[in-house]
Each structure stands twice: as C-alpha cells, then as structure tokens.
Amino acid sequence: MLVSDAVEILLVEDNANDVELTLRALRKNRLANRVHVARDGEEALAFLLPDEPDGGTILPRVILLDLKLPKVDGLEVLRRIKSDDRTRRVPVVVLTSSREEPDIARAYDLGVNSYIVKPVDFESFVPAVTQAGLYWLILNQPPH
C-alpha cells in the first residue's frame, strides 16, 4: 500500500459537471488532492471490493455517493458496501439531487451515514460540500 496513493474521498458521480463543481468546492478547502472519482456504480464497486483485481487495497475515509448512476444504481452500491464486512464501516454520504422520500428512507434502511441533497444554486452547493468534507475528514473519528 502506497501512502501517496492513499485515497481519502471516493466520489461516485456520473455527471461531469457535478464532478467538476464538487472538485472545485473541495479544492477551495484543500481537500481535493485525495479524491478518486468513479464514474458509475460498477467502477465504484471494482475499486472498493477485494474480489476485483487491484480492488480492495485501499479504503477511503468517506464515500460521496450519487444515487442516479448508470450500470449499477447508487442504492445497490450502498447495499453492497454496507453488507460486506470489509467495507461496511466506511462512512457513506449520499450526495444527490433527489429529495424523494422513498430514496431517503431506503438509504437509511441500508445504513447510510448521511444524506445530503445537492442545492441547485452554487452559493449553497459549495458550503454543503465543504462542510461535509471537513466534517468527515477532520472532525469525525474514523473506525480502525
């Protein structure tokens, strides 16, 4: 395990614009250098789980998970993460546009640690990401 390859944040997001805006926000607080981006659910699972080649070697300190993902849906990824002994302790923060009650309920049922709705306006988006990032990386005590 290479220290320089240590990933602190796994961002699972399919929308390129959202990726860019999120990274910008994290960059403002110097949190962007430890981000790995997975563009869909399949990639995310491949990264996290040891069954895949190269997979499972690195566990991030927090996963920022969008729900609307191609190939494997965000809630399915969440379920896999939280049901696997090796990954289920990793904090998962759902970062999604959906404020729909069924999504929220299902996410919490699956053991999500936090659910954040992405604001439309940038003025609110930046602080939301910033606060989440600062909280989970700095304030929160990770499991070991």
Added chain:
Amino acid sequence: MLWWRRLSIAAKLPLGIGTLLLLALGTMAGAAYVEVRQGAVDLASERLERVSMQFAMGVGREPQQRVATLSAVSDREAVRRYLTTESPSLREAALDTLRARASRTDSHVELRHRDGRRLLTSDSVSVLATADAREESHALDGGVSVPREGVGPFEREGDRLSYTIAVAVRDSGGLHGYLVERFPISNSPEEAQALAEMIGSGARLLVGSVDSGAWTDLAGAVDGPPNDVRGRDGIFQYERAGKRVFARAHLVPATPWMMVMEFARDSVLAPADRFLRQAALFSILLATLGAGVAWWLSRRMSVPLQQVTDAAEAMAQGREVEPVAVAREDEVGRLAQSFNAMASQVAESRTALEQRVIERTAALEAANRELESFSYSVSHDLRAPLRAVDGFAAVLVEDHTEELSVDAQRCVGLIRNSAQQMGQLIDDLLTFSRLGRQPLTLSPVEMDGFVHGVVAEACDRYGRDISDFVIEPLPPALANRSMLKQVVANYVENALKFTAGRERPAIRISARVEQDETVYTFQDNGVGFDMRYVDKLFGVFQRLHAVEEFQGTGVGLAIVKRVIERHGGRVWAEAVPDVGATFHFTLPAAD
C-alpha cells in the same frame, strides 16, 4: 286504522269476506225472520179472529136456546096459575113442571114472584141456602133482587161456576113473576178434548162475565184476563202465568159474557224463532265456509307474494337473493318471474360495476405510479443541469473576474438568478404535485404552539422581528401536520413579504370557531392587492405583482388551496391596496 294496514293479506281477505257474508246473510235472515214472524202473527191473528168469532157465537147459542125453551115453560098454565094465586093445590103441578125442566136440562129452576120472593125451587137445600144468602146480602144492600131477564152473569162458588137465565112470566094481566134457571158450567173431558182440538194447539178459550170476575176455560174455574180487557172487544196482549199471550176478546151477543181466546205468544212465534235459529246457524256456517275459502284463496296468493316480498327486502338490504320459485302463470306468477329477472339484472350490473371500479382503480393507480416516476425524474434530472448552469456561472464570476466587464458580470448574475428561480419553481411544482397524491393522514395539532413555531422559523429565515406578530389563542385542529406546516408557512411568509416595506409591520393571526368548521385568519398591513384579481389569487403560477417586486413563484397559494381543500376546508382572501390584506383558511371541526 293502522292495524288494518299492517294485517297480512292472508288475513284481510277472509276477514273481509267473512264479515261481508255474515252481514249479508244476517240481514237476509233478519229480514226473513221479521217476515216470517209477521206472517205467523198474521196467521195466528186470522185464525184467532175466525175461530173466536165462531166460538163467541157458539158459546152464546146455548144460553139463548135455553132462554127460549124456558120461555116456553113460563107459558105453562100450571106455572102461571100458581104464580098468580099461590094456591097450595096448584103448587105440586107447578113444581112438577119445574122439576121436569130441571132434570131435562140438568139445572136448578126457581119460580119467583115479581116482588122477588122465591116461591118454588126445583133443587136441594144447599143451592137454596146459597141463593138465600145472596138474597140476604142483596136485601142488606138495599137492592131488590129482581132478576134480570135473559142471560145472567157467571157466578162463582169455590171453583164451581154457574150462570142463571131468567124469563118473565106474563100474560094479558101483566108481569107476574120470573122463572130463574141456574146452570152449572162444566165440560166433560171428552168435550174439553174436542174443544181443544177444534181450537187448535197453543190456544185457550176463556169465557166469563165481564163484571163478576168468574171465568172458565169450560173445564173449570180459572183466573180471568186482566181488567183492562174485560168488557172490550178486540185484540190484546198481556201476561198470563209469566208468559206473554195474544188474546182476542169477544162480547158474547145477547149475554153479559165475554169470550177471550188466548194464544201463547211463544207458540205463535215458535215457528218463526225456530226459523231464525236455523237461519242463524246456516248463516254462520256459510260465512265460515266463505271465510275458509277466502283464506285458502288468499293464501294461494299471499304465500308467493310473501316470497317475492322477502326476496325484495333481501335485495334492498344488499343481501344475496335466491330466485323465487314460481309455478303459476297468472299475475303473481308474472310478478315473481319479473322479479327474478330484475334481481339477476341487478346482480349482473352490480358485478359489472364492481368490475369497472376495479378496472378504474387499477387505471388510476397506474396513472398515479406514472406520475410518481415522472416527478421522480423531474426532481432529479431537471435539477442537475440547473446546478451546472448556476455553478459554472458562479465559477465564471469568481475565477475569471478580471476577464469580465461589469456588464458581463451583471449578465452572469442574471443567468444565476434565473437558474435559481427555476430551481425553486421545480421544488414548488413537485410539492404541489405530491400534495395531491399523498394520503391524508390526520392527527390533532395544537395550533398555538404550532403556529408560534412556524412564525419563529420564518422570522429567523427572513431576518424579521417576531414582535411584528400578534397571535391570539388558536383552537386545535385535526390535519396532516407537514401539509399544514406548508400552509401556515406560506401565509406567514406572504405576510412577511408584503409588509417588508412598512415602517411598522403588523401581522395578526386569529381564529374563530363556527358550527362545523374553524376559521383561521392572517391579517397584515402590507401592500395588499387589487380585489379585481382576487379569483386569480389561488391559481397556479398566478402572480399579482411583478417578480422583481416580490419574490415568489406563484405556486405557494395554489399549494395552500390544494392542501386545505383536501382537508375539506375553504380558502379566501380580501385586501385593500396599500392598506393590507387578510387571508383565511378553514378546517372542518375537530370532533
């Protein structure tokens, strides 16, 4: 007569017919009885009349004959000579004459002087003594016992009756004396029998003297008829021995006698009464028979009718209905058949209706699900590009400020405003849509604390002073808590928005309880609105002010209206421009 209405047909018909029959037969029997009775009475009267007349004649005949024959005796020389001379040598001859007469007629004869003295008598002492006693009583009375000529009245001694006839003895020299003959009245049993046969059964013949009270039925002495009958001719009714009798009284001609023929009323009316009894019995039997037939007939009708009625009641109550078994072709049969057809039609249409309801419900649920996924997509897929628009516009301004002119930066600002506006609109529309579909779960809401909380939150968010508000005591409500929060928040935020420019904003929240509902009122002293457009107020996207003046998407009040109307309440508002506005909503009474 309520009981008549409720009575079963099976009972009505026989009752009615039985009563009718009874009335008819009874009337006929009654009329016939009256006729028969009258006929019997008429017959009896007629018989009475006929027979009594004959008898009156007959009864009088004998004494009249005797008078005639006694007259012949009075002409006898022996009698006359003794009467005029009273010489003892002539006495025996005269006495012989008398005795001959007495034995012939089985009587007692006397010869009297015109001054009343008894000169000769044919009979024994006892009769004489009786006659003497009577004479003495007459003499004591001061009357002269001069016998009357002709037939005398009845006389009674114990239970023996007799009568006298008297004939004058006259010649060219005038009246010399009288011959008085006394006859006993008696009939031998054979004669009585013959008499009875002649009179007929149930009748009685009485003869008596009008004034003496001595009466006989020709067999022995009897009590006479009542006093008011005596001495009068005619038909009477009176009581004898406790029974009512008809009587025909005749004066017997040429005698001081009366003849009364009595018919016991009972015997006269006996045939009529017998007829009545038979007729009554017959009527009852016939009426019972008629009622029985009517009962049987009506049962034949009412039993299937009852079946149809029961089935109809079952159908009315929504229960399962068995087809009515029917075997006849008449009206009742057709009724039952039609009913069966109707029942099966009703069942069919009910099934069809239920089927359609199921189909419609399924269609509705499908439409709802479509709407759900639609809003789901909208909520997610519309927001993402918006975020990009706003985000990159912000990046443009923040990271490339030096490359942008002031005007360019202003344009970017406008881009960002629009994007944010659109985001808000999407949220509002989604809320509006969701509120229509959400199930309405009600819970009691303590409005006092609830409204206070919403007001505090709004003041916090908009940076306003809570003392702008006056909140009166509010009655509790029964509503969906989260929906109600949106309603109250919307009204409060509107009030805040439109009083924002006021020097001293004043917002009053109050409520009043009406009969079926509670009215909550939000009054402000803000800019108000033109009442001409009040109808548009609660419509979707309807705004009465320009966007720049007052923030808002125009959906808020539409959401309020939808929520309140789903609760069964009403919304309305009044305003005066530049004075203020009052908004109301009602909720059905929480009971």
